[in-house]
Amino acid sequence: MPISDLIDRTIKEIAPLDETAMAAARARQDQLTKPLGSLGRLEELSIQLAGIFGEATPAIRKKTVILAAGDHGVVAEGVSAYPQDVTPAMVMNFLGGGAAINVLSTHAGADIIVLDAGVAADLPPHPSLRSVKVGRGTDNIAVGPAMTREQAIWCLEIGIETAREQIAAGSDLLACGDMGIGNTTPSSAITSVVIGADTGITTGRGTG
Template sequence: MQKLNATIAAIRPLDKAAMQAARERQDQLTKPRGSLGRLETLSVQLAGILGTPRPRLRDKAVVTMAGDHGVVAEGVSAFPQEVTPQMVYNFLRGGAAINVLARHAGARVVVVDMGVAVDLDPHPDLVVKKIGYGTGNIAVEPAMTREQAIAALEAGIEVVEAEVARGLDVLATGDMGIGNTTPSAAIAAAITGRAPGEIVGRGTGLDEVGVARKIGAVQRALAANRPDPYDGVDVLAKVGGFEIGGLAGAILGAAAAGRPVVVDGFISTAAAMIAVSLAPQVRPYLIAAHHSQERGHRIMLDWLGLHPLLNLDLRLGEGTGAALAFHVLDAACAVLNEMATFAEAGVSEEIEKTEKEGRILEA
């Protein structure tokens, strides 16, 4: 608990001076003010997080954490639990969607075993932080002990500390774990107070009968465990997952180190909710990558106060949406750093006056 408390205490407000300088430069670039929309606000946010008026994201990592879930016994997934280790090996071979998209974005993939139900073969690129061999079945018992929840959070912090030591500039969160949309939905329902039926989705592709079964499992999980919505550790311990805890810790660790966090989809957003429950000051460090197809994702994003960058009908996880969002962040930094100001370009500032007067400019 000492590492967790120290990490939370280390999270500072964004650098206002850097944000102001970035905003002033944006207003001097050869364009009407605000005409690049989110690219402008993103560049200012990144300046505040990284503490520099000219942010650059040279070193990117997608941390993909894996864990299994006892609740698969309730028939909540279209795939068997054996797929979890099989996909981890696929990540390590570089053959999964996240590997392809991360390579395209110039990012490395860090694969972490937080709680896969079997022992994985040793691999030089596999980080082993195993807390247990899968969680308990949350429909009838807690996912883990409180001590295990804290251990998962602190393991996630350690993973990010190691990446920061390697030069990390920006973190993206990813996940792998058959059945993990069920605990994610339970976390969201517990924290927001919304009904499971508003949050539970199809996951890996359930039909209507499967979705109804999954809603029932979440309802039973909340009734059996009664997680305290004001205690993020309690929510994680009672209805969460080892990889979700690891991701929440990674988010906290990145914020404490002054690094932006690109939050992927449904499972990563559940982890972000745990992180924000523990440390509300982490919110400004978060960037929502995309709006997942999962039914309750919008509710979760609204609770966090986040507006996703992309909406591509994704529901894969792994960090795929976050890897795609890296391109948008790179573009935001490039605009701020590489565009000329009016003075540098020798362009008349009449363009600004014209904009203020509401006239339409033609190229």
């Protein structure tokens, strides 16, 4: 069943990893002055990047972290140790450069942009903030759907469009993150549906 033109087109554009580039990257790793496989996961990631870029030694010149912020109606059920007004406070912390992701991004030489995809508060303008509100938070999934199908599609399209914009602006590598009090509850619910697992397996202690 088609979802939307943009989403369907994007899915079709996703190509398999370049096996030739990965083989060349793996061979290069084995020629370096180190024990075979000694860098563990880092070696695996470098080989995967070679497959994505289609080059044995891809050059990553510009990196961008995209943070999407939004609130979750399920916080009304007491699923978080923190109140919902922490969400806009954390967004302002991101924009002010005071959060852990700012430190990590600076260390990695990555830019940060923040999307207000549904914070249940009005945020002041900022050069690194983009307002793409789908709503002022979602509805409570404990009593009904968190959002409509149309809103869910809109969220996916916002993500695709943002990624395309950053790539067009020269980004070679994108990292995604999210902020929203109560976010691990819908994450666990979605994971349970996608992989068919009981929520007792996909749900941890969270902040509580």
